[in-house]
Amino acid sequence: MTDLLPFIVVGLAAGSLYGLAGVGLTLTYTTTGVFNFAHGALAAAAAFVFFTLHVDWGWPWPLAVATAVVVVGALGGLVVERVTRNVSEADSAAGVVVTVGLMLAVQGLVQWHYGVTTRQVAPFLAGTTGHIGGVAVTAQQTAAIVIAAAATVGLFVFLRTSRLGTEMRAVVDNSSLLDLNGSNPNRVRTAAWMIGSSFAALTGVLIAPFLGLDASLLTLLVVQAFGAVAVGRFRSLPLTYAGGIAIGVGAALLTKWVGGHTVLAGLPAALPFLVLFLALVIWPPPALARQAAGGVSTRRTIAMPLKAKAGAGIVTAALVIAVPRLVGAKLPTFTSGAGFVIVFVSLALLVRTSGQISLCHASFGAVGATSFAYFASSSGLHLPWFLALVLAGLAVVPLGAVVAIPAIRLSGLHLALATFGFAILMERVAYPSALMFGALGLRRAPRPSFATGDTQLFYVTVAVAAAVCGLVVVITRTRLGRLLRGLAESPLALNTNGLNVSVARIVVFAISAFLAGIGGALFAAATGSVNGHSFGSFNSLLYLVILAVAGRALIPSAIVAAVALAVAPAYLPNAFVEYQGLIFGFTTVVLVLATTVRVNARSTRVVARLGANPVRARLVESGAST
Amino acid sequence: MSGLEVSGLTVRFGGNVAVNNLSLEAPLGRLTGLIGPNGAGKTTTFAAISGLVRPDEGIIRLFDRDVSGLAAPPRAQLGLGRTFQRPELCSSLSVAENVALGWEARAAGGNPWRHLVPRRTDGRALREAVATAVELCGIGDIRERKVGSLSVGRRRLVELARVRAGGYRLLLLDEPSSGLETAETTRFGAVIRRMVDEDGVGILLVEHDMALVMEVCDYLFTLDFGERIFAGTPAATRASGVVRAAYLGDAVLQDAAG
Structure with a gap:
């Protein structure tokens, strides 16, 4: 027992902070219906602010802590409220896209201002507060444990006893009723966002001394609170806090037990996501009323006349054919771009037609790439190139099914969270294993024997991409596409007409995973060799926001997105690559602010005209689970 | 019974x-x-x-x-088919598309393969079912109209046509x-009476x-x-x-x- 004690102390300190972050997240989710993926980015921002004040400017630490928490909490709360204000009543997919965009924007902003290198910081509380069973407990650890506990208890009491707290609990149930009673739901939501953001900020300040200042690391660490939130079933503050502590202690103990097994080295860090995933699957939370029905925006893009479409197609085709003559030595970039068109088309199929969000498409690409390397290379099975390509796509499908099936039955948000947890698990546990990128972290993927030159390879890749685009268009125009369009507007109608709604969603997810695998494989073949960095969990988030920025039309948006991600960097300064997250995250946020006003005005009018609330209320009322 | x-x-x-x-x-x-x-x-x-x-x-x-x-x-x-107190329809789709959707939903059911690939006879059977139902419910003149632009009464007829087409x-x-x-109510009564008496x-x-x-x-x-x-x-x-x-x-x- 005594040899476990040091790990328990470390775990308690970390777990308290996961709990603290989780409590803030649960509060804002229950109050606003928006799950804030940017929670961790706010924590990172606060940590940087704190150390600027304390270390660089020499402020005393209590003043610096208070300033960082209040400023980032209030400012962050206001920003998040404004950005998500019109999202809360819309579909869960929009909420995920917006807050992921915000997360990338805030994180990018911090990196832009402070640089990407990790900065080590000394604990701002020196010394130890005592010994437990011979184990020294540092003052910093004590502070983390005590402050987290105090803040959680304080919030709990506040919600039970104060008027604002009661309003916060009421706004969850019925915000329009609250409005009628003279409380402004927007004011209550803003308050909730500020409190929630302050909790994130406090977590960031307290956790930085243990980790060093690294924006992406800090962002991801507070994201570990997702596991705690899942344990709290998305609603219970005490359970969330307890879940955080359990995760912290569990991860610390795992660190001890897996010590010496390099294969399992990634496991402790992945534990919160494993918990998140399992909690979602084994102990599914009851859905909040307002997120029961997912669905896509029914606003249609104005269809281009057929002639214009054909014209645009011919021009695009001519340009693509001419690319090898025009771009010279940069051709390989365009070849990988064509591979990415497939990845983006697969994501667009999922998001645009079924309103579902995947935050693990990069992982699907990675599995496709590594299986392709195994199937096609001479050191592997050495199968024919095209056969290997198809098999690589098929290899992804069972994996996608395991991730998606339990979550899809719940809701769009659960799918986003499960896929996010899965992406991080893959990155930490599976990528380094011999099955995927291995100890070298690199897989070589061959070119087809009939297209060894750069130009031939480009044409082969483009041909596959065009075929995939054609397939996707066919899917959206035939039965599955029609069913999905119907599902977006009235799941209840299809459900009572005999359609198993989950099956339709799972089928489209499986197709999307299959295509993402093929896209990853083609990217691997285009670059010759791939490593895990090309498919990090961060990339999946980036794919989503780039696609959101790239427009609404299915195929053109995928092409624009692929060009922006894979081709543009070859022509733009390095800073573009470094700050892609900032650029596209920021653009997403701006786009949302610019467009929701219009969407909102329109939907209000429609609701008023029909004198009826839309499908979702009815669904919940009748207890139909979709 | x-x-x-x-x-x-x-x-x-x-x-x-x-x-x-x-x-x-x-x-x-x-x-x-x-x-x-x-x-x-x-x-x-x-x-x-x-x-x-x-x-x-x-x-x-x-x-x-x-x-x-x-x-x-x-x-x-x-x-077992049903309609709703508030019609459950897809506003952005046409009347005919809504009627067809019910049929297709039933044909796809819980079979993943049937979500993607219809049976060879499906196309024709679907067209016939939709044509019969639309005619029976007297909404042939608004076949191509978007449901979002219809009155509640017309929407009810569309929903009825959908369950009729679903067989x-x-x-x-x-x-x-x-x-x-x-007038619509009278017609409606006649339609459901016919469905019971003629189709059983x-x-x-x-x-x-x-x-x-x-x-x-x-x-x-x-x-x-x-x-x-x-x-x-x-x-x-x-x-x-x-x-x-x-x-x-x-x-x-x-x-x-x-």
């Missing part, structure tokens, strides 16, 4: 008993009415029959098969005449328009506070003292009689 049989159905929402120990039958070839004042539990009964609400007690049999444990889609697959043998119609004009389907109808109920129904069940208070022919129901009491005075029934 073949059709729908409900026995001992009880549905509670927390402490409220919405439906209490209800038994009723809606056989094929009969137009059965389910009436009662607001809050009597009619819509909850429909939700339980169609599989959208889990009853606390009771057995629901469909075509001599116990379906109590099944979810909504398999019940629909067995031939269901037993239909649950939830207040189909509200929002309809008088069974219909369970929840309806507030007593004139329509008394005219088209063969048999009526009356609910009050979740309990069945009367069962009998329209004439017997009109004469019943319990039913009059439940409706607080007999103005409604008198109107229907006159």
Whole structure:
């Protein structure tokens, strides 16, 4: 027992902070219906602010802590409220896209201002507060444990006893009723966002001394609170806090037990996501009323006349054919771009037609790439190139099914969270294993024997991409596409007409995973060799926001997105690559602010005209689970 | 008896008993009415029959098969179709597309393969089913109109056409005449009567328009506070003292009689 004690102390300190972050997240989710993926980015921002004040400017630490928490909490709360204000009543997919965009924007902003290198910081509380069973407990650890506990208890009491707290609990149930009673739901939501953001900020300040200042690391660490939130079933503050502590202690103990097994080295860090995933699957939370029905925006893009479409197609085709003559030595970039068109088309199929969000498409690409390397290379099975390509796509499908099936039955948000947890698990546990990128972290993927030159390879890749685009268009125009369009507007109608709604969603997810695998494989073949960095969990988030920025039309948006991600960097300064997250995250946020006003005005009018609330209320009322 | 049989159905929402120990039958070839004042539990009964609400007690049999444990889609697959008090339609799709969607949903069911690849005969069967249903419900002139631009009355007809096209043998119609004009209501009564008499389907109808109920129904069940208070022919129901009491005075029934 005594040899476990040091790990328990470390775990308690970390777990308290996961709990603290989780409590803030649960509060804002229950109050606003928006799950804030940017929670961790706010924590990172606060940590940087704190150390600027304390270390660089020499402020005393209590003043610096208070300033960082209040400023980032209030400012962050206001920003998040404004950005998500019109999202809360819309579909869960929009909420995920917006807050992921915000997360990338805030994180990018911090990196832009402070640089990407990790900065080590000394604990701002020196010394130890005592010994437990011979184990020294540092003052910093004590502070983390005590402050987290105090803040959680304080919030709990506040919600039970104060008027604002009661309003916060009421706004969850019925915000329009609250409005009628003279409380402004927007004011209550803003308050909730500020409190929630302050909790994130406090977590960031307290956790930085243990980790060093690294924006992406800090962002991801507070994201570990997702596991705690899942344990709290998305609603219970005490359970969330307890879940955080359990995760912290569990991860610390795992660190001890897996010590010496390099294969399992990634496991402790992945534990919160494993918990998140399992909690979602084994102990599914009851859905909040307002997120029961997912669905896509029914606003249609104005269809281009057929002639214009054909014209645009011919021009695009001519340009693509001419690319090898025009771009010279940069051709390989365009070849990988064509591979990415497939990845983006697969994501667009999922998001645009079924309103579902995947935050693990990069992982699907990675599995496709590594299986392709195994199937096609001479050191592997050495199968024919095209056969290997198809098999690589098929290899992804069972994996996608395991991730998606339990979550899809719940809701769009659960799918986003499960896929996010899965992406991080893959990155930490599976990528380094011999099955995927291995100890070298690199897989070589061959070119087809009939297209060894750069130009031939480009044409082969483009041909596959065009075929995939054609397939996707066919899917959206035939039965599955029609069913999905119907599902977006009235799941209840299809459900009572005999359609198993989950099956339709799972089928489209499986197709999307299959295509993402093929896209990853083609990217691997285009670059010759791939490593895990090309498919990090961060990339999946980036794919989503780039696609959101790239427009609404299915195929053109995928092409624009692929060009922006894979081709543009070859022509733009390095800073573009470094700050892609900032650029596209920021653009997403701006786009949302610019467009929701219009969407909102329109939907209000429609609701008023029909004198009826839309499908979702009815669904919940009748207890139909979709 | 073949059709729908409900026995001992009880549905509670927390402490409220919405439906209490209800038994009723809606056989094929009969137009059965389910009436009662607001809050009597009619819509909850429909939700339980169609599989959208889990009853606390009771057995629901469909075509001599116990379906109590099944979810909504398999019940629909067995031939149970329904409409909603507020029409459940896709506003951005055309009338014909909405009608077809019900058919396709049933054809796809829970089979992943059928979501992607229709049977070879599906295209033709679908076109025929849609054409027949649209014609029967008298919405041929608005086939290509977007549902979002239609009046509530027209939407109800679209929903009716959708269940008709779906080929269901037993239909649950939830207040189909509200929002309809008088002429539309008359037409509507004639359409559902034809479906029962000519196609032999069974219909369970929840309806507030007593004139329509008394005219088209063969048999009526009356609910009050979740309990069945009367069962009998329209004439017997009109004469019943319990039913009059439940409706607080007999103005409604008198109107229907006159």
